[in-house]
Amino acid sequence: MENSISHTEHRDDTASKMGMWLFIFTELLLFGGLFIVYAVYRSIYPDDFHIAANQLNTFIGTINTVILLVSSMTVAMSVTALRTGNKSLTLKLLATTIFLAFLFLVNKYFEWGLKIEHHIYPGSELMLTLKRGELLFFGLYYFMTALHALHIIVGMIILLVIYFKIKSGRVTKDDNVLLENGGLYWHLVDLIWIFLFPLLYLIT
Amino acid sequence: MDISAIDNSFLKHGTKYKGILGWLMSTDHKRIGLMYMYAIMIFFVVGGLLGGLMRLELFRPGQDYITAQTYNAVFTVHGVIMIFLVVIPGLAAVFGNILMPIMIGARDVAFPKLNLFSFYIYVLGAILAIASQFLGKGAPDTGWTFYAPYSTDTNTNVVAAVLAAFVLGFSSILTGLNFIVTIHRMRAPGMTWFKMPLFPWSLYATAWIQLLATPIVGITLLMIIAERWFKIGFFDPNLGGDPILFQHLFWIYSHPAVYVMILPAMGVITEIIPTFSQKRIFGYKAIVFSSVAIAAVGYLVWGHHMYTAGMSTTARWFFSLLTFIVAVPSAIKVFNWISTMYKGSINLQPPFYFTMAFVFNFMIGGLTGLVLGSLATDIHVHDTAFVVAHFHYIIFGGMGFAFLAAIHYWFPKIYGRMYNNKLANISCAFIFGGFTLLYFPQFIIGMQGMPRRYFDYLPQYEWAQVFSFFGAIVLAVGVIIMLFNLIKSARKGAIAGPNPWNGKTLEWTIASPPTVENFEEIPVITEGPYEYK
Structure with a gap:
């Protein structure tokens, strides 16, 4: 009796992409909640936010912005490369994207490291002596950039999985929706940074 | 009749694995839906027992069986289990999963593996919710709403409970996403949007709420955790934060969540009434648009939970107006249901009795909602037993009865077998009678000033608490008969x-x-879903 009947394999690329776009909506709303909180406290403590934002390292922030923009470009190029059937170029471009993501995290490590050296990190004694607005700014800074860094790591893992799937031939020229979705996710990660960068580093 | 249908069914055949793995690893939407159903039934019983414990303590004034601290923990756990583990996934994850793909003529949902993944996220959330009761320094005592700044200060194990709510929200998002894509892409040929049955329509509206509202509470709950661990001070006034902001962010999700509970319930009722009236649904499009309108307007009424918390008069006026507006599409549905029955050939079967109980309870719950939605009366009954009675009439009297109606309606479809009609009717009578006896007196003492979440009370409220206690017993007897x-x-x-x-x-x-x-x-598909000749 217990013989098994296999489900009909059902492939619908439009559905997969639609699912990814809906998921991207939810991610934007997730960060949207933080943007609201940022806006509320910026309007309550404009001076404190100004002083605190001045202490962030705009140089590292700018470098990281450039890195992410370039990585977005390479991932987009890898999608096109796969469509034209150039597997080795696709793999090279994906590897570059993953490397750039790693570089972003290294920069982030040094940036956070410098702040922590100055005893500015959530829960530190110095933080609690700061003005309330500055405390909130640094709190938001750490919370938002850490959540974003988590997305970078997830994005890296997704791209890495896709890399090996392309290598082993499970994602191909004709069945490339996984790479397209991975690329979409990576653009989202980039897009969120494009908003975080001016909010935290540039508006002073 | 022979039992070959059962032997050939999904109940006996797995998709890939056999035996127990054939269930645990199944990507079949019907098996996943049934696993949700068993889990939800178990949590419903657990949550119900906790509710019973509260009723026992409230039977007499003063402290009798449990301490005030335990009482706080019990109502928190009761709320967390009932809201996040039972009611929010409830109809969508169980009957949405089992029946929606069939009703639109599909073989499965759009992403079957994601569907199974959502189930395991649900299980993870459930484990966290239960762990929060036993790990750390005592069960959380904040109420299911986790209001700051108390939730960021209390020593109890809030983080695990908050994390559970976050994880369960993620599961809910993925289910919603799956349903939206399924309904967009997998309807049978010829099934246009307006030839789709109304239960899938209600799930579609619900799925958008799940998708658009849940991330906000997700990030808010993460902020609570960050505040507890790292003293970031988003919501603690001592650290510069604003507790009212928490309430806003919390209710931006948690009010639409009420519609996540009730919209699929309305969808179920909309399926049952035409079947047992043997008549085409009255006002098909009005029901569709009212579902969409509820989803849209329901998103913008969260402020009515906060009339007394400190908001500008303009904001309160605005939220009150929107609250009254959202009552309109709900009322449209009730009129449509009644009109469908008019001159139909009514077939009095157990699902129809549960449906009638739903309509009755839902009207009481809805109308008392207007009492709470208007600014002046809300000041009087805010945070009283009146509120408790109101939302139990909506959540249990509404969504709960719709769930029971759905089980009795689709039971022969799911199991291929019929239950005992007489016993089902008796259980319906017990559950409805017990429910009314349990919650209706709470409206009255709420009006008289009995506060909610208190484990002690003045002697003049004792009569109602005694009624409620016996109501709870009748209700429990009904549930036992039904489960049996x-x-x-x-x-x-x-x-x-x-x-x-x-x-x-x-x-x-x-x-x-x-x-x-x-x-x-x-x-x-060539014609609409309810073409009775």
């Missing part, structure tokens, strides 16, 4: 046949229980 009837009939009931109620939607055109593939050939 259903569990026994699932294995030994008479064979039901494919269409015992003479329903017209697609699930009644296939075998009971359905085969793994649902349809041997995908049907081509």
Whole structure:
């Protein structure tokens, strides 16, 4: 009796992409909640936010912005490369994207490291002596950039999985929706940074 | 009739694995839906027992059985379990999963693996919710709303409970996403949007709320955790934060969540009434648009939870107006249901009795909602037993009764067997009677000033608490009779046949229980879903 009947394999690329776009909506709303909180406290403590934002390292922030923009470009190029059937170029471009993501995290490590050296990190004694607005700014800074860094790591893992799937031939020229979705996710990660960068580093 | 239908069904055949793994690893939407159903029934019983414990403590004034601190923990756990583990996934994850793909003529949801993944996220959330009771320094005592700054200060194990709510929200998002794509992409040929049955329509509206509202509470709960661990001070006034901001962010999700609970319930009722009236649904499009309108406007009424928390008069006026507006589409649905029954050939079966109980309870719950939605009266009854009675009338009297109606309606489809009609009617009478006896007195003492979440009270409220206690016992007896009837009939009931109620939607055109593939050939749809001749 217990013989098994296999489900009909059902492939619908439009559905997969639609699912990814809906998921991207939810991610934007997730960060949207933080943007609201940022806006509320910026309007309550404009001076404190100004002083605190001045202490962030705009140089590292700018470098990281450039890195992410370039990585977005390479991932987009890898999608096109796969469509034209150039597997080795696709793999090279994906590897570059993953490397750039790693570089972003290294920069982030040094940036956070410098702040922590100055005893500015959530829960530190110095933080609690700061003005309330500055405390909130640094709190938001750490919370938002850490959540974003988590997305970078997830994005890296997704791209890495896709890399090996392309290598082993499970994602191909004709069945490339996984790479397209991975690329979409990576653009989202980039897009969120494009908003975080001016909010935290540039508006002073 | 023979039992070959059952032997050929999804109940006996897995998709890839056999035996218990065939269930745990199944990507079949019907098996996943049933696993949700068993989990939800178990949590419903657990949550119900905790509710019973509170009623026992409230039986007499003063402290009798549990301490005030335990009482706080019990109502928190009762709320967390009932809201996040039972009611929010409830109809969508169980009957949405089992029946929605069949009703739109599909073989499965759009992403079957993601569907199974959502189930395991749900299980993870459930484990966290239960762990929060035993780990750390005592069960959380904040209430299910986790209001800051208390939730960021208390020593109890809030983080695990908050994390559970976050994880369960993620599961809910993925289910919603799956349903939206399924309904967009997998309707049978010829099934245009306005030939789709109304239960899938209500799930579609619900799924958008799940998708658009849940991330906000997700990030808010993460902020609570960050505040507890790292002293970031988002919501603690001592650290510069604003506790009212937490309430806003919390209710931006948690009010729409009420519609996540009630919209699929309305969808179920909309399926049952035409079947047992043997008549086309009255005002198909009005019901569709009212579902969408509820989803849209329901998003913008969260402020009515906060009239007394400190908001500008303009904001309160605005939220009150929107609250009254959202009552309109709900009322439209009730009128449509009644009009559908008018001059129909009513067939008095257990699902129809549960449906009638739903409509009755929902009207009381809805109208008392207007008392709470208007600014002046809300000041009087805010945070009283009146609120408790109101939302139990909506959540239990509404969504809960719709769930029971749905079980009795689709039971022969799911198991291929019929339950004992007489026992089902008796259990319905007990559950409805017990429910009314339990919650109606709370309206009265709420009006008189009995506060909610208090474990002690003045002697003048004792009569109502005694009524409620006995109501709870009657209700429990009803639930036991019902569970006995259903569990026994699932294995030994008479064979039901494919269409015992003479329903017209697609699930009644296939075998009971359905085969793994649902349809041997995908049907081509040429007419609307409720064409009774």
